[in-house]
Amino acid sequence: MMESNENILEVENLKINFKTYAGTVKAIRDVSFNLKKGETLAIVGESGSGKTVTTRSIMGLLANNAVVEGGTVMFHDQDVLKMTEKQLQDLRGAKIAQIFQDPMTSLDPTMRIGRQIAEPLMVHKGMSKAKAMAQALDMMKLVGITNAENRINDYPHQFSGGMRQRIVIAIALINYPEILIADEPTTALDVTIQAQILDLMRELQNKISTSIIFITHDLGVVAGMADRVAVMYAGKIVEYGTVDEIFYNPKHPYTWGLLSSMPTLETNGDELPSIPGTPPDLLDPPTGDAFAPRNSYALKIDTEKEPPFFKVSDTHYAATWLLHPDAPKVTPPVQIVARQKQFAEMQKKLAAEKLSHPVEEEEERQ
Amino acid sequence: MDYHNAKKVLEVSHLKQYFNVGKKDEVKAVDDISFDIYEGETFGLVGESGSGKTTAGRAIIHLYTPTSGSIKFHGDEVVGMKDKTKMKQFRRDMQMIFQDPYASLNPRMKVRDIIAEGIDINHLAKSKEDRDKRVAELLETVGLNRDHGSRYPHEFSGGQRQRIGIARALAVEPKFIIADEPISALDVSIQAQVVNLLKQLQKERHLTYLFIAHDLSMVKYISDRIGVLHYGRMLEVGTSDEVYNHxxxxxxxxxxxxxxxxxxxxxxxxxxxxxxxxxxxxxxxxxxxxxxxxxxxxxxxxxxxxxxxxxxxxxxxxx
Structure with a gap:
């Protein structure tokens, strides 16, 4: 993948509240992350954890009752949160584009699809209709719509779910955006179609080197798509790292729970490890670690004080008191121990390959 | 599982479920499928959307009248069953858990009455006290609080609602449950809870499940045997280990x-x-x-x- 170290987007201490009739919902509680050029960052978490709200703030698409309590979203040295509506309109669909979850409802049912794909070109680049339609046709071919010439004047209902999602992707990518936000783009699709769409996204990313923020709750999809992963829980990022670090060396008990509660095709046995309870009510977030009530590894301090981020490696951080030097040693669930073993093997192999180069010492905190 | 001595609970043979029969837009949603389900097992039905898995489930529980074919439950032919008492018993013995926990509970009924509806229809409770006691026990069985009965569905989360749906199915002491994508609408951390509950109930109450889903890893995990549907036809049937590994x-x-x-x-x-x-x-x-x-x-x-x-x-x- 075409990665670089240049940060294209920096989100810093973002806090977003929603005013509702029942009170103030603290949906995003101090979230910071960055996105590098050409990489895919996956944000995982369950519904209500704040993944969608985070990305909506990047697009300037927050609902009317949302209040940004603090923080910045810097895109090329400009704070998106402070942009005027006019500036935001120039941003959306041109530099930052989004693919939504449901391809059935994100297309205009009364507009021919060629016109829908060409529209961003006409709006943002002032292109003539004929020229825009020609590019739209090329884009349709690129995203794999068969028989594109004949189908350019069809309406969305004439396409299957997978084809509609291809159209949505075509619309999002027609302006070669710098950032593509994909919010559960394959959740509504069948596995075989999902695999096709994911392949298509990877292929297009290589072609136009866009950065992708991929939101999903499906860890299988994350494993195949992401360069880096951020795990969100109750409006906060609780752990982030490279995809290997999160899947093979997770440190936060919530990540442990997520990874071990997903059966793989190899899983057998009587009981599936599950995370007990339900996510907290963000009208009144608990003091201390919000995950503590569901966490069988919770320490006393978890109910009193929120854990800061502890460094695991240069790229891997986790907000859990278990990483504090004074914390008692705990053994993660068996599934996680197995993953960690795999990680250790991989590290060894990597180290052996690097032997001829100056050795970069990776901190071992087991 | 020893399939030589196992008792067949459900025998589906040459089941066809067509829609718009004889018209130009005839759909062969289920086209001649046959399979058996043995007592105490979980049979997983997998396939993509449009493969006919939900239609098959609905035809089996007789929400649709099959176009042709035979469905035998405990040896009795269900298709065209005329005997009202037998039909009522069948309706009681076979229950369904639906996919969408938001759409499958009547928002204007209290949870207690949702769960007790089957008890009332089948006259299972001797008195009001007995009815309340049964509901309270059911709520506890599915991991809810006994005083949740006086609340309305909107006061519950998706996972809790699915538990209510399970309690409703259990209320009439069924022998066979069709679970149509029971966890697809739930969050990952909640899915495992509901799957564990279903497994535990199966053990305690000797239930037989027809588990319909598109999440292949979850189906593999919960099922003893699996049938793969495509375009309304059954392409492969076998133990879940064998179908997945070979x-x-x-x-x-x-x-x-x-x-x-x-x-x-x-x-x-x-x-x-x-x-x-x-x-x-x-x-x-x-x-x-x-x-x-x-x-x-x-x-x-x-x-x-x-x-x-x-x-x-x-x-x-x-x-």
Whole structure:
């Protein structure tokens, strides 16, 4: 993948509240992350954890009752949160584009699809209709719509779910955006179609080197798509790292729970490890670690004080008191121990390959 | 599981469920499927959207009247059953858990009355106290609080609602439950809870499940045997281990190769198998043939040797 170290987007201490009739919902509680050029960052978490709200703030698409309590979203040295509506309109669909979850409802049912794909070109680049339609046709071919010439004047209902999602992707990518936000783009699709769409996204990313923020709750999809992963829980990022670090060396008990509660095709046995309870009510977030009530590894301090981020490696951080030097040693669930073993093997192999180069010492905190 | 001595609870043979019969837009949603479900097992029905898995479930529980075919439950023919008492017993013995926990509970009824509806219809409670006691016990069985009964569905989360749906199904002491995508609408951390509950209830109450889902890893985990549906036809049936580890039909192979696995190493090296429907289309007459023991594949007579060859390569004991 075409990665670089240049940060294209920096989100810093973002806090977003929603005013509702029942009170103030603290949906995003101090979230910071960055996105590098050409990489895919996956944000995982369950519904209500704040993944969608985070990305909506990047697009300037927050609902009317949302209040940004603090923080910045810097895109090329400009704070998106402070942009005027006019500036935001120039941003959306041109530099930052989004693919939504449901391809059935994100297309205009009364507009021919060629016109829908060409529209961003006409709006943002002032292109003539004929020229825009020609590019739209090329884009349709690129995203794999068969028989594109004949189908350019069809309406969305004439396409299957997978084809509609291809159209949505075509619309999002027609302006070669710098950032593509994909919010559960394959959740509504069948596995075989999902695999096709994911392949298509990877292929297009290589072609136009866009950065992708991929939101999903499906860890299988994350494993195949992401360069880096951020795990969100109750409006906060609780752990982030490279995809290997999160899947093979997770440190936060919530990540442990997520990874071990997903059966793989190899899983057998009587009981599936599950995370007990339900996510907290963000009208009144608990003091201390919000995950503590569901966490069988919770320490006393978890109910009193929120854990800061502890460094695991240069790229891997986790907000859990278990990483504090004074914390008692705990053994993660068996599934996680197995993953960690795999990680250790991989590290060894990597180290052996690097032997001829100056050795970069990776901190071992087991 | 020993399938030689196991008792058949459900026998589906040549089930066809067509819609708009005789019209231009006739849909063969379920087209001649046959399978048996044994007592105490979980039979998983997998397939993509439009494969007919939900229609099959609904035809079996008699929400639709099948176009043709036979469905035997405990040996009694259900299709065209005239005996009202028997039909009522069937309706009681077979229950359903639905996919959408938001749409399947009446928002204007209290949870207590939702759960007790089947108890009332079947006159299972001797008195009001008995009714309340049963509801309270059911709520506790599914992991809810006994005083949740006085609340309305909107006061519950998705996972809790699905538990209410399970309690409602259990209220009439069924023997067989059809679970149609019962966890698809739930969050990952809640899915495992509900799956564990279903497994635990199966053990305690000797239930038999027909589990319909598109999440292949979850189906594999919960099912003893699996049937793969495509375009309304059953392409492969076998124990879940065998179907997943040694799939014989091209479609099953392609479907399994598309399942994303939460393992980045695996994902990097994964190769997806494309699907060429040549062994499914055309006008050859095909039926399920037992290739290896308890492992059935849809094949025409001239395709049988090919599947036997495949089974040999997979190290299966060919019949």
């Amino acid at each position: 799939p014989l039909h091209d479609y099953t192979r392609s479907l399994l190769s598309a399942v994303p696995i939460p393992d980045p190493e695996y994902e990097r090296t994964r190769t997806q198998i494309g699907y060429d429907p040549k062994y499914e289309q055309g006008d050859k007459a095909r039926k399920l043939v037992e290739i290896a023991e308890h492992h059935w594949v849809q094949a025409s007579p001239d395709e049988i040797p090919m599947y036997q060859e495949r089974a040999k390569k997979e190290g299966l004991k060919v019949l």
